[in-house]
Amino acid sequence: MNHRQLPLLHAPGFITAPRLLFFLCHLFCLPTTAFAAGDPPSPPSKSLDEIVESLSTTPNHYxxxxxQRAERERLWEKPVWQRLMHYKPTLLGGTESQVDGTDFFLSATGKRxxxxxxxxxxxxxxxxxxxxxNGLSPQCRFPARYFWLDSQLHFDPEQLPVQDCPKFNFFMDGIRPHGVTVVFPAEHPDSPSSMFGHTLLRLDRANQTSATRMLDYTVNFAAEAGDSSGVGYAINGLTGTFEGRFRVIPYYMKLREYAQMENRDIWEYRLKLSPEQTRFIAMHTWEMVPTYYDYYFFTENCAYHLLSLIEPALPERTLTDSFGSWVLPVDILRVLRRNDLVADVRYYPSRYRIIQARREYLDEKSEALALxxxxxxxxxxxDRLQQFDAERQAxxxxxxxxxxxxxxxAGNSALNPALSDDERALLLxxxxxxxxRGAPQVAAPQTSPDNGHLATRLGLGFGANDSGGFLQLDWRAVYHDWLDPLAGxxxxxxxxxxxxAARYYGDTEQRKLRLRRLHVVRIDNMEPWDAFFRRVSWRVVTGIEGLTQSxxxxxxxxxxxxxxxxxxNDKHLLGYGLLEAExxxxxxxxxxxxxxxxxAIGLMASPGQHWRLRLTASYLADARDRQQDSARLEAGLSWGGQARPSLRLSxxxxxxLDGWYNEAQLSLKIYF
Structure with missing residues (x-):
């Protein structure tokens, strides 16, 4: 391996490389137990720490x-080294790597x-x-470390020979990295892992086109959840029990992993990175695939660690220090924008949107025939098809x-590349x-996801009900509700x-701050039902609520x-009906x-560019005591753009429990 000149393409017969690359990445980059029944490679009889101590003062040893030169330059304090090792300051003033796989460190104390x-x-x-x-030598296991240290210390190849690393060379030959694109599949509520969207990196080859991009390789970071699901999945993700690992697979294979991907628009953010920076990121990817992090849903997740993979190539930027208490996939798009790292943005509509666009060309009779x-x-x-002219038949x-x-x-949770008999007959x-005729043109939404309102919201409102006036302070950690600005x-x-939400009632005998609402989670999924897409809408909400008007x-x-x-079709008007239980x-x-x-019934509308309207009604009858029935007839109207506060009247x-009452409130919502 020539570390000074990063490899682009050495091996002949490259046509077969993409198929073998995915296999080799898993074969050589997974833990040893994944491919060998015996014990993992043994460390040398003398640890590297001991070798350093014994040779650091030995005269004439290279x-x-x-x-000594590294000491003079204090290279371990340089940003590139800190980021290659993923070091972060600790609360007690020390330093600790976020990498949790012990095999990532050559020193016994290297994590800290x-x-x-x-x-x-x-x-x-x-x-x-x-x-x-994976049993590779340090030069071959950590090529990004070698490349950077060589650039700082200028290794003498006569005294420190460059080792041949065929597996690493094959990896680089297969992906041929030239540029980096951050891919954002939009959010979709039917899977816990995609509720907030997802992010992955694509390592683009030179002269890429819209079609050939599917053959490029992606770097994905995700929890190794196994068969975990439901409550166990949530608990493990919140407590860091899952291992989070990087995987390198072709882009088209990654998209096939998601059944719901057919409902998810794809946004691609091409980054302003040079080919040299891209290859350095690819080298660091090679280093990271065999190890793991403790995976946390809201912090060390798919979004955060993709940025940590990019950071070593950008020593002048501090991307992963840009977040607060949690990191959403869309947040890294905003960080990249703020750092002027986005060259352009491309939109690829989901198959669902393409089908809807095709339906717009047809009248009701033609659409019914297609169904x-x-x-x-x-x-x-x-016979019915032949009644139409050739254009309409098409x-x-x-x-x-x-x-x-x-x-x-949707039925098989995966894309089968083979055509069925029905599909073959249709194509024939x-x-x-x-x-x-090509695919129909689907216009991109006017606002990309990263330009939508921020996820955390603080609200201040004044209102009154039959028991008197009140001030309300509300806060939401994440993400979006029906009256928030719709753009993005x-x-x-x-x-x-x-x-x-908490309220201060000033007109009651005992003036105090009282809890109005503490919802742990609320999800409303109101995908429309029609002849083609028979989707069941649903809602779930859990937490603590006030039971009286005061x-x-x-x-x-x-x-x-x-x-x-x-x-x-444009979803600017949406109505729903639910049968709820509490x-x-x-x-x-x-x-x-x-x-x-x-x-429960509701109507949502967008009467203007910055306006949102919601009308709802519900009645819950208690199974044992009708005095405990509850009901709601409510209207809400909001105004606001994606980059500014919104004003809300409800x-x-x-x-x-204390009977019927009336209430009105005017509030200001601030997003941050």
Whole structure:
């Protein structure tokens, strides 16, 4: 391996490399137990720390010379070394690497001692010791470290020979990195791992096109969750029990992993990185794939560690220090924008949007025929198809085929590259028409996800109900609700984690601050139902709520249920109906518990560019005590843009434990 000139393409017969690369990355970069039944490679009888101590003062030894020069330059304090090792300051004033795999460190104290790790790394470069988990020598296991230290110390190849690293060379030959693109599949509520969207890096080759980008390789960081799901999945993700690992796979294979990816728009952010910086990132990727981090959903997640992978190539930037208490995938897009690292943004519509665009070309009769062909086969409706002219036949067949592919993915949770008999028949009939037509043009949303409102929100409001006036202070950790500015967000999906509201009632006998609401999570998924997309809408909310109009009593609630939504194609008007059930627990309830059920309906609209309107009604009848019934008739109107606060007016008539009452409130919402 020539570390001074990073390899681009050495091996002949490159055509076979992409297929083998994915296999080799897993074979040589996973822990040893994944590919060998025996013990992992053994360390040398003498540790590198001991070698450093014994040779650091030995005259005329080249390692001693390198160590002395590294000491003079204090290289372990340089930003590149700190970022290659992923060191961060600790609360007690020390330093600790965020990497949790012990095989990443050559020094016994390397996780917390940058100087010791640098010295052990230099010593390791003189050896052919097998570094766990893949048994490569230090030069071949850590090429980015070697490359950077060589650039600082200018190794003499006569005294420190460059070792041949065929596996690493094959890796670099296969991906041929020339540029970097951050890929953002938009959020989708049907999977916990995609509720906030996702981010991954794509290592682009030179002269890439829209079509060939699918063959480039992606770097993805994700939790190794295994069979964990439900509550266990959430607990493990919150407590760092999962291992988070990088994986390198072709872009098209990564997209096939997601059944719901067919419903997710793709945004691609090409970065302003040179080919040299890109290759350095690829080298560091090679170093990171075999090891792991403790994975935390809201901090050390897919978004955060993709930035940590880029940082070594940008020593003048501090990207991962830009976050607060949590990191969302869209946040890294904003960080890249603020640091002027985004060259351009490209939008690729989901298959769902493409199907909807094809439907716009057809009238109701033609659309119904396409659906019948999908359900019953082309052979049963060929006579009906022949009644249309060739142009319209092409539109009908295109829609039937597109929907067939979509349904196949949704039903099998993966894309089968082989064509079914029905798909083959549709394509054959389509080809006979001799009409060449590309995919329909789907306009990109006016606002990209990173330009939407920020996720955390603080609100201050003044209102009044039948018991008097109040001031309300509310706070939401993340993410988006129905009356927030719509730009950059879905119009059929609302998600809030950590929503808190407290009120100060000034007109009551006992003036005090009282808890109005503490929702742990609230998810509203109102995807419209129609002849093609028969999606069940649903809602779930859990937490603590006030049980009276003056909030002098509170209780725990778990509420939710399924339903149906309908809306216009542009989703500027959306209506829903749900059948909800609620389980409550509070001392204010009879027998300290409540079980209720009833209907809920709502209408959401965007009457203007910056306006949002919501009308809702619900009634929950208690199964045992009708005095504990609750009801809500509410209207809300908001105004605001994506980069500024929003003003919100809401009011309605409500029923809680102390009966019916009226309420209205005006509030200001600030996003940060």
């Amino acid at each position: 390692l001693a010379e390198l160590l 001692d940058p100087r010791a790790e640098l010295r052990a790394t230099l010593a390791g470069f003189f050896t052919h010791m097998e570094v766990p988990p 019948d062909i999908f359900n019953q086969g082309l052979e049963n409706h060929d 539109d009908i067949l295109d829609l039937a085929y597109e929907y067939r592919r979509y349904a196949g993915i 009939a389509r080809s006979r028409l001799g009409i060449v 967000h879905s119009s059929s999906y609302a998600l809030a984690f950590g929503s808190l 909030d002098d009593r509170q209780g725990f609630i778990l509420r939710g249920g399924p339903g149906i939504s309908i809306g216009t 389980l409550g627990a509070a001392t204010a309830y009879a027998d300290n518990a409540r079980l209720a059920a009833g209907p 009011g309605g008539r409500y029923r809680l």
